[in-house]
Amino acid sequence: MPLYGHELDEQVDSISAGLAWCVDLHKDFIGAQAMRKRVADGLERQLVGVELEGRRIARHHATVHRDGETVGEVTSGTFSPTLQKSIAMAYVRTDVAEPGTALAVDLGGKQTGAVVVKLPFYKRG
Numbered sequence: 001m002p003l004y005g006h007e008l009d010e011q012v013d014s015i016s017a018g019l020a021w022c023v024d025l026h027k028d029f030i031g032a033q034a035m036r037k038r039v040a041d042g043l044e045r046q047l048v049g050v051e052l053e054g055r056r057i058a059r060h061h062a063t064v065h066r067d068g069e070t071v072g073e074v075t076s077g078t079f080s081p082t083l084q085k086s087i088a089m090a091y092v093r094t095d096v097a098e099p100g101t102a103l104a105v106d107l108g109g110k111q112t113g114a115v116v117v118k119l120p121f122y123k124r125g
Helices: 032-041
Strands: 045-052 063-066 069-080 085-093 102-107 110-117
Touching (some): 045 069, 045 102
Antiparallel strands (some): 063 102
16 A cells, blocks of 8 residues: 555655556546646656565665666565565656566665566455
8 A cells, every 4th residue: 555655745646656546537636737748748657566585674765776777766665474575665667667577676785686566465365
């Protein structure tokens, strides 16, 4: 679930946060034109799920890398007792947002392997 102050804030719109299903762009509301433009122009970054190697936890503002280049930032992370994996959500450039994309997350100066996964992390069967 997106958290205000982490995945959502006054600088992040609902479309970029993966909440387009909450926004009816066919209706008029304050900000509708800007959101329609954002969709038409394409997103620069989007919220993705990330599974990390090992048990270390990615924290808010940890940088996300691909081939040595910074491509995003972690918004929140934890160790999932249900999945038995370290998971996080991060805003990354759209060109590296496809599930299965290999990334690295900076955890205290050490690059830890990670992979983009589809959200939500867990669904009840």
